[in-house]
Amino acid sequence: MRHFAIVGSGPAGFYTAEALAKAYGDQARIDILDRYPVPYGLIRFGVAPDHQSLKAVSKRYDKVTDEPGVDFIGNVTIGGDVSVEELLALYDGVILAIGAPHDRKLGIPGEDLPGVVGSAEFVGWYNGHPDFADLDPPLDGTHAAVIGNGNVALDCARILSKTQREFEGSDIVGHALQALESSAIRTVTILGRRGPHQIAMTPKELGELGHLEESSPVVEAADFPPVEADDALEPGHRKSINILREFAATPPDASKPKRLVFDFFAKPVRVEGDGKVERIVVERTELDENGAARGTGERYEIKASLVISAIGYSTPQMDGVPYDERGGKFQNKGGLIADRLYAVGWARRGPTGTIGTNRPDGYEVAEQVAAAMPAGSGNDREGATGLKRLLAERGVMATDYDDWRKIEETEVGRARPGSPREKFVRVEEWLSALGR
Structure with a gap:
């Protein structure tokens, strides 16, 4: 069994998870990690609120998490709660899909x-x-x-x-x-x-x-x-x-x-x-x-x-990950940063393209991963089991997709008339909705 961690639950992260799930079938476990308790990244926080048709792409991402080998682990900060080096010890491959959230x-x-x-x-x-x-x-x-x-x-x-x-x-x-x-x-x-x-x-x-x-x-x-x-x-x-x-x-x-x-x-x-x-x-x-x-x-x-x-964005630097200062992204060659470490989306190519551009990008990197790490071979790493144990030891209250569903239901329930939802805007509010 192969174990993969995708850091970032925006479009690039979900499209990569979708591609990996298709490439490996039941021979891989894929965890989508995010620093916030809720998924979707750019879709939730970047797409204009009056462009609801664009936000509807999240329905496709929901189907990705319905795959038996795909999971969401939220409220986890990479570089704070757990390092990239620790993820590489737990997973066969780590794909950084953290976007470019910083203003230039x-x-x-x-x-x-x-x-x-x-x-x-x-x-x-x-x-x-x-x-x-x-x-x-x-x-x-x-x-x-x-x-x-x-x-x-x-x-x-x-x-x-x-x-x-x-x-x-x-x-x-x-x-x-x-x-x-x-x-x-x-x-x-x-x-x-x-x-x-x-x-x-x-x-x-x-x-x-x-x-x-x-x-x-x-x-x-x-x-x-x-x-x-x-x-x-x-x-x-x-x-x-x-x-x-x-x-x-x-x-x-x-x-x-x-x-x-x-x-x-x-x-x-x-x-x-x-x-x-x-x-x-x-x-x-x-x-x-x-x-x-x-x-x-x-x-x-x-x-x-x-x-x-509004002149552009850059990907934040991460400890131990080579960085391209000029391009505002991770140093990579076709998505490969280092052994078993990849970048996808804006973290790979810089802040260019539309939401849809991330789909072929994710599939291209997933093909590289599958070629480098075929199913049925490699080390027997712990994956999510080891990560969740490590997070529990450090007092990190990780969330999963069921938790997100509860949060979403609460946000929908508190919407003003005519609005699809009234979002929580603080981590404590998200966790409080889960009774934590």
């Missing part, structure tokens, strides 16, 4: 001023992540800025621009809904160093901005290259550009009090304020011959009492 720094003066937050923090705040439940972003000013030109930037800008009624059917947590209801923000500026053709925004997320109840998108037509240049774009990207062109051609709705402003060719160079953020100094850019942004020397200021940085 802007690297400009003033980014440490109160009121400047990373998108992982802000998204975690409105999604009920326990690390960010007490974030309390400043919403008492009239202007906010979001730095970045990807879908996460759009999510943050959209959440800031919605009315309470537009959150019906979502699972945005109560503390965020209450704070947003009394928000004074009327203008959200989305800053991008390059132009419309260089965005990483998908049509669905862009299109939503044209249907907000109280906010209108604002795009400058002068920021676009000639329309003929769109022909060279991929179909999906071309559709996104068409949406932006439509925004540029449509005057803002005067009946709507809020504005969502796209400021392209804008590079933040400094955040300023007296004890807290009040404005961003931006340098106008242009594209060089390689398509990179270069400064023109022209500078201007953008008013903002809240700044959200």
Whole structure:
């Protein structure tokens, strides 16, 4: 019997478990570990609460845990409760699927001023992540800025621009809904160093901005290259550009009090304020011959009492695991870090791709594992039996999938009208729901 530990219960972790279960059948035991008592990672804490159709992929993950050889072990911190080295002693293979939950720094003066937050923090705040439940972003000013030109930037800008009624059917947590209801923000500026053709925004997320109840998108037509240049774009990207062109051609709705402003060719160079953020100094850019942004020397200021940085993420370092500082991920070759130690998902390739991208990635790494460690061979390691004994000795209250079902049932039962659930936002609350 082979024993495998997958560290991280987000999309990459579940797809890898699914692939290993198919490869080994009843010849392997697969444990999905997570630092929190509940599973799903990015699906629970990262996907926007008003995008419930994307969260529905968790139903597929539920089926993975129905496999007789797959288990979930939650509330376990790798590097704290147990080390990677100890896992390798207990399991035939260890696959790190911890994602990239840390915000990348802007690297400009003033980014440490109160009121400047990373998108992982802000998204975690409105999604009920326990690390960010007490974030309390400043919403008492009239202007906010979001730095970045990807879908996460759009999510943050959209959440800031919605009315309470537009959150019906979502699972945005109560503390965020209450704070947003009394928000004074009327203008959200989305800053991008390059132009419309260089965005990483998908049509669905862009299109939503044209249907907000109280906010209108604002795009400058002068920021676009000639329309003929769109022909060279991929179909999906071309559709996104068409949406932006439509925004540029449509005057803002005067009946709507809020504005969502796209400021392209804008590079933040400094955040300023007296004890807290009040404005961003931006340098106008242009594209060089390689398509990179270069400064023109022209500078201007953008008013903002809240700044959200959405410029990318990095995987946290772990003791004994080689790390790629530049890429913000573990050093690996096709997923292999070291003997019997693998990385998958964003921990392997960096923060790129969609949720679905993790499926082929997980299957590719699972194939490597199966080739290196065929069923019916190898050492007789303890796997979950040894891990649970070790955790019990250290006083760690691990959870399993049955525990998660009880937590889920409680969250569903405490939902406000029209919402699928009201999430607990602290580890103690999760454990209390289990009577612990």
